[in-house]
Amino acid sequence: MSERVTIRTVAARAGVSKSLVSLVLQGSPHVSPAKRGAVEQAMAELDYRPNLLARSLSGSRTGLVGVLLDDLRNPWFVDCLEALRDALHEQGRHTLLAAAGGGQGIDSAAVPSFRELRVDGLVVVGTVPGAQDLLRAARLPTVVAGNRDVDLPGVDVIANDDLTGAQLAVQHLVDLGHRRIAHLAGRFGVAADLRAQGYRAAMADHGWGDLVRVETADASESSAYSAAVRLLDADPDRRPTAIVAANDLSAIAAQSAALDRGLRVPDDVSIVGYDDTWLASLRAVALTSVDNANAEVGRRAAAAFDARIADPDRPATLELLTPTLRVRGSTGIPPA
Template structure:
């Protein structure tokens, strides 16, 4: 005889919970919503039925009933950057506490990501990182008019009604510049990045070094390790190399450290290196990278707070909130070598 198989058991529904508890479907819904309009006796009967049947609410049906997806679209600049992980560590708990789930997407590999998230009817959108292509006058401006949106960890795009929460880039770069000047460095280089964040950090670095009586060469890069490596080779391989290099972010700084090793330069004896963001990479003991702590997790928390307020219906003009940074000094910086040593 052929082997008999047991048909799969259908998951319990709100109707089966109601039948088990001896109440109506609408009363079960009230209990699940935490309504105070249900007697304690009936509430306990429903909760017992839910536990006995192992009932779990259908999120799709709930979304249709509430006309909410209970999701937030998170648009990332580059999923490979560890900086984003730490920012999301600040975002996720607040979303979870408010019954929202993040949907992550990489804008560099998904050019239509914003439209896709809007089509999925997300409750809000969080744009994380520097994405200058999402500029005013594009589809982004149209979408953000009806989907609550916040920019986190960057200064752009600047869109009507879209709040921006970021680290204070000028203050952070000022801390790094002061640290190098206090150590005695006057021949400094900066590996710059893109977007408004890159411009703010570059401008502050160049002006600060000049105000301290030094010179600052600038090499443009793409804020990746490979970009930092190429820029580091050009700077450190020059006939008159700088005594210190200040990178736009930690990822670029890692590339600069690799370039120094390739050129057989010791850090910090031959060249000091400073990063920005104080990411998990900077904290690795073999690297011990001096870095500006951009309070990334706090930026994430505050950005999530702004987004929840906008989702809740808070109106008004766009706001910009800057989180104060600090400097974490580690083993990658030291006074410059004396001439002839």
Template sequence: MEDVAARAGVSRALVSLVFNNSPKVSEHRRAAVLAAAEELGYQPHVMARALASRTSTVLGVMVSDLRNAFFADVIEGLESAARDAGFELVLNTGSRNPARENAALANLLSFHPAGVVLLSPVLPASAIEAAAATCPVVLVSRGSRLSTVDTVNDDGVAGSTLAVEHLISLGHRRIAHLDGGSATTAAARRKGYRVAMARHGLDPLVVRSEHTDVAGEKAVHHLLATVERREWPTALFAGNDFNAFGAISACEEEGLRVPEDISVVGYDNTSLAALKRVWLTTIDQPRMEMGRLAVQALLERVRDGRTTPARHLLHPSLVVRGTTCPPTA
């Protein structure tokens, strides 16, 4: 910033006012600062161009969990659609911590983006509503009743039903669900599981977990330690693929073969699920399409002036691989 100030012949404070879009700066000095920033290749040059034209070309994206491959696929769809529309992405994460997500969102808003996409945030609704008062906001993998916020989700109830129906069709009756705990998608998946089990007159067994591999391991070890062996489930429906990977690891540590002794179904159909070593049966979410729809929703607000909320609900599908088979006698 000091170099920009020297090149433009102004104070650093004035440069800061320009990049914060202050109305107190004259157009002459604003133009001088922005030109100096461009010449020097100053890092916020994207912002500089946006401020000069009064139109931002930045879309902010906050990812709840960088380790989860599901989000990488969604971001690929976001990036492709944003690039086609002439926008650039700025990404960060809050690591599924409300305080850190709040700081991450504030950081994204400091770029004066045209819009923000929040991928499965754990932020309180009040923080999301406040952000939507400054620019368009789209939630992916989280619902909202706010009229100022758009949403893109898959039908978690339908997806869970597909998982349970698949296992029942193979002959399983003792099916446990490792749920997603506090995850924003957990309630719908848990509901679909319970409804499908009840439809067939089967007793549900929901095991508290989270959408991580470590949580999947812990949940399975806890389950097998607290249930009599003759009552062990013959199948597990995990909250997501990441959770399923941990569950499979724990099953193998307990001496159970997958799928011969216990079948496992995940959710998301991440790229890792298709690896031959894993070959996970899972529920597919159209992840790249979810990313494209999120950008489309932002553009409809930014360019078309839409003010009514968009609610995109996509239909999942079952992908059968090698971690499910009929139960052994």
């Protein structure tokens, strides 16, 4: 059987000390580029894999990051999580995931378990019910990605400008000639509330406050479908010619509701989603959607985590990314 590769083996191959290899593994900035390169080359040649448990017992950092998210079924979470994971990996970090089942909240044992595994800190992805209390008790370096429900000292937030995003959606429909624009709202925290506010503000700016119509759904497709039915079953003279949905899943449910009622999208009703997930770009869906920079949120969250670990006492930051609109086939001019 071949001899097990250890940190001493790497040090001998690279021609450096064992302590210097340890500094490289810890991501220390106090290593010259030349020696860091020699150590990394030796690890690659030897196919060396650090023993994370041993590192956690012997050092102050383990390179482990606990990630909390609410629902793996929502494609927005996946888009953001993949970018976050890749960016953390480039920093030499590894993720441990705790996920709940859509609105049920994270198991209260998740954070204590992460602490037992000696994670360096936490990243919360999206809206997690009860996150504020979990993080207050955790007392770990923390970054929140994609929601603004958490407001705690020392917790950085990377999110989308939801207010502006909803206004972009309404303005696009106005430019196409729509006036009877409805909103299919969601129940997923501050982000959903801000999107509803953005819709109302945009309608008021055009003097159409009396045309505001809002139906609210929870996170399920069936709830969004029912809410869309309530909008579309109105008298034809009052029925909206366009719907701005709180997210892509709700928008797709609205498309289904329209088709089931013999309405054509976009000839009879235009529909705009929010999040610009991979579902929106499918040819069969072709959904116009607000792009809230899913992957970029994940990458910025990883950068914020790195900065938080380097300076745990720095003031909390809030970074809002500017959304854009991706126009596809689900929107068009209103019916005559």
